[in-house]
Amino acid sequence: MTNTNQIGLEKKDMTQVIEKLNGLLSTYHVFYLNVRGYHWNVKGEHFFSLHEKFEELYTELQLQIDEIAERILTLGGTPFHAYSDFTQHASLKENKNVFEGRACVEGVVNGLQTLIEEQRDVSSVAEEAEDQGTADLVDEYVQTQEKHIWMYNAFLG
Numbered sequence: 001m002t003n004t005n006q007i008g009l010e011k012k013d014m015t016q017v018i019e020k021l022n023g024l025l026s027t028y029h030v031f032y033l034n035v036r037g038y039h040w041n042v043k044g045e046h047f048f049s050l051h052e053k054f055e056e057l058y059t060e061l062q063l064q065i066d067e068i069a070e071r072i073l074t075l076g077g078t079p080f081h082a083y084s085d086f087t088q089h090a091s092l093k094e095n096k097n098v099f100e101g102r103a104c105v106e107g108v109v110n111g112l113q114t115l116i117e118e119q120r121d122v123s124s125v126a127e128e129a130e131d132q133g134t135a136d137l138v139d140e141y142v143q144t145q146e147k148h149i150w151m152y153n154a155f156l157g
């Protein structure tokens with residue numbers, strides 16, 4: 001049996017990268033559902049703009065979720081695909097019954113910050129394992145989400 005996976009990376013190093021990516025996948029799922037909640041439940045004078053912004057965000061998260069899961073498969077792992085695994089391994093807590101616009105935006109900023117922090121960790125573990133592909137994937141998400149934070153914080157004033 002070979003020591004490397006189908007893309008030439010050490011299988012033993014990939015175990016940790018896959019584990020980290022499954023943790024990240026879990027955080028994404030919890031955040032995704034939080035943002036859907038904000039989209040559905042937000043009320044008040046900013047309803048139309050926030051309702052739409054939250055849809056934009058969860059649509060982006062959905063694409064990233066699929067890319068992360070497929071990266072796990074590319075590395076030779078199996079992505080989590082059950083809510084029980086997601087809630088157990090996520091770095092973010094569920095945020096239920098949030099209706100007020102500012103509170104929704106604060107939830108978004110908190111979720112983005114959590115993702116960024118976790119992705120910086122995934123990136124450094126991947127780089128140590130010479131898995132530049134995974135590092136580049138999550139680094140790109142970090143950049144996008146850093147910009148989102150600036151914008152959502154601008155909304156908060």
Ligand SMILES: [Fe+2]
Pocket residue numbers: 039055
């Ligand atoms: Fe909708």
